[in-house]
Amino acid sequence: MLYWLVTSLTRAQKQVLFLLTDMAMVGVALVSALALNAAVNPDLPGLWQLVPLIAATTLVGAAASWYFGLPKFTLNAYDTRGITRTAGFAAVCAIAAVALNRVLSPALALPLFFNFALILVVLGTSWRLIARYLTLEIYRRGLNRMRVLIYGAGQTGQQLAVALSHDNKIDPICFVDDNPTLQSQVVAGLRVHAPSAIPEIIQRRSIDRVVLAMPSISQPQIARIAHKLRTIGCEVHALPSFAELVGERELRKSVTPVSLNDLLGRNRLESELPGVSHAYSGRRIMVTGAGGSIGSELCRQLIACKPECVVLVDHSELGLYSIEKELRELEAGMSIVPILGSVLDATLMARIMRDHRIEAVLHAAAYKHLPLVECNVLSGMNNNVIGTKVLADVAREAGVERFILVSSDKAVRPTNVMGASKRLAELVVQDLATRSTGTRFSMVRFGNVLGSSGSVIPLFEEQIARGGPVTLTDPKVTRYFMTISEAARLVLLAGSFARGGDVFVLDMGEPVPIKKLARQMIEGAGYTVRDDKTPDGDIEIEVTGLRKGEKLHEELLISQDMLTTPHHKILRAQEGFLSEFEIATALKDLRTAIAGLDETQARDVIARWVEHGEDASATGEVQRG
Incomplete structure (x- = not known):
């Protein structure tokens, strides 16, 4: 009433x-x-x-x-x-x-x-x-008000408490402060508690949000406090001082976003790479791994080519749902078919290619996270190698015109299971290319793709947002980088350039030192690097040591024999391959290892048939026989 x-x-x-x-x-x-x-x-x-x-x-x-x-x-x-x-x-x-x-x-x-x-x-x-x-x-x-705990009982916190006391939707409950002299006191009408009491206060007083009102401390310190509070399960926000908001003092160090050209160590090539609409317009295309970072970008660029039909294959329900929803919003009238399944399912893959009359397959489905595949050898080999073999065989039997395998620079003289699985997948495709009369098989070899799932860029961004440290495996590590857009364009171009058995690589310039990349991202976020020269810096770069099977420097080519393509930035590698008998033997032994859950035998297959680097640790010490 x-x-x-x-x-x-x-x-x-x-x-x-x-x-x-x-x-x-x-x-x-x-x-x-x-x-x-x-x-x-x-x-x-x-x-x-x-x-x-x-x-x-x-x-x-x-x-x-x-x-x-x-x-x-x-x-x-x-x-x-x-x-x-x-x-x-x-x-x-x-x-x-x-x-x-x-x-x-x-x-x-x-x-x-x-x-x-x-x-x-x-x-x-x-x-x-x-x-x-x-x-x-x-x-x-009569309202459901948000209950707020204010971390910091100084001037900014007090001003915030007074402001919120007049707000109808927010209810300031209490203060938390590190200063022992303020604890147990009443400031601006609210009691001040010690930080150790936060979990109990959040539970007992039903706190919805913690507001950090400590503008005098550095951003990395605020980020570390916020990270700890979020682990309790509470929403956290940081607040600048009111003097900063009205321009009385500098609001914050000017933040300059890091240029992609700086991260790549070269100019971006999207504008230099030719269009591919002619090769895919009106065609019926299958993309495996469509929900992943590379697969989804492939789909976006394919849509612009106006194909007749795009079949999306992925075993991740969320990934498949997301890309299908996005593509339907981009091109409502196009035929887009989502298929939830695995490339290991030969029957399903054959039915899809037959029912939808597939003309080109872009095979981006793979397990690519190095440490995870290192810990799950059999799953990684089964998905990356056997899955490629199943899909490639089905494509040849269905009369698909083009089959493009998305590979990795880690396939070149690999020192880890993931790289070895990608090299074996390349060898499988090269073998089929020598015996196929209808389907043109080709491969595209990438460097590290900026922003893709599991790449170093999102990891560094997350670590910087938490206040550090930024972890680096070795100060001397270098990597080749390309953008997701460049990677997708390279795959599509490979389909139009392919003659059969080709390995395409992009001229990515010089490799980028990862330590330099980490420093650029820290400074680009508005912070300083904490090291011996600047002990008062914001974020430290911490060296953790090379992971099992990780290289200091990646390579793009096994041999230095290169052939030209219609575009000067795209190179065609001329590399050796295994015979049909050798591939059959390798696949037979690998299937036996997977069926018998024998990880040692799987590693023996890698050691025997894959050229590996001198510092190989994941593939054993046995040289190829």
Whole structure:
């Protein structure tokens, strides 16, 4: 009932109510002043003789209240300015009462009217403050307010608490501060607790959000505190000081985003690479691994080529749903077919290619996270090698025109299981290319793709957001980089350039030192690197040591024999391959190892058939026989 009354009154109705209340306060104040005066002056005239004076003063009070704009003050905005106007209103009423007293009633002493003015100031101010408190309580009880804990009881925290105390949707509950002298004190009406009490406070007081009000400490320190609080399960926000917000001090060090050209160590090539619409327009295309970072970008660029049909294959339900939804929004009228399944399912793959009359297969499905594949050798080999063999065989039997395998620079003299699985997949495709008369098989070899899942860029961004440290396996590590857009364009171009058995690579310039990349990203985020030269820096670069099977430097070519293509930035590698008998033997042994869950035998297959680097640790020490 009360909540309905508070929220249903119109602005005009509220102003009338405020005016009537001010008039009532004038009468109450004058009667109170008369009663106080009567205690020391028993000769005052009777109250009935003073009724005309009280009534006339009340009417004057109504006019004075409206003149000073008091009914137009909202309760929530009534502050020092409002109190000053209330004092003016009381003074005008007192002077008017003195004048009216000369003509409407027996003469009264001037001190009585002074008391009247003081009482009216107190009453005019008090009723508004009490009404504001009661109205806010009624209104807030009808709302589901966000409960906030403020971390930092300094000046910014106190200003925030005062500001939030007037907000109808947010309820400041308490402070937390590292300063022991403030703990257990009451600041800005809120109790201050120690940081150790945060988990208990969040649970007991049902805290929805923690606001960090500590602008004097560095951003990495704030990030570390925020990370710890998020692990408790509470939403965390950081706040600059109010002086910074209005420009009294520098808001924050200017942040310059790191140029992709700087990260790549060269100019981006998207504008230099030729278009591919002619090769895919009106065609029926299958993309495996369509929900991944490379596969999804392939799909986006394919849509621009206006194919007749795009079949999306992925075993990740979320990934497949996301890319299908995005593509349908981009091109509502195109035939887009989502297939939830694995490339290891030969029957399913054959049915898809037959039913949708597939003309080109872009095979991007693979396990590519190096440490995970190193720990899951059999799963990685099964998906990356056997899956490629199954899909390539089905494509040849279905009469698919082009089959493009997405490979990796880690396939060149690999020192880890993931790289070895990609090299074996290349050898499988090269073998089929030598024996296929209808399907043109080719491969594309990438460097590290900026922003793809599992790549170093998102990892560094996450570590910087947490306040560091940024982890680096070795100060000397270098990598080739390309953008997702470049990678997808290279795959599509490979399909149009392919003759059969080709290995295409992109001229990516010089490899990029990862330590330099880490420093660029830290400084680009507005922080400084903490090292021996700058011990007071924000974020440290921590060297963790090379992971099992990781190289210091990646390569793109097994041999240095290169052939030209129609574009000078795309190179065709001329490399050796295994015979049909050797491939058959390798696949037979690998299938036996997978069926028998024999990881050692799988590693022996790698060691025997894959050229590996000198520092190989994942593939064993057995040289290829």
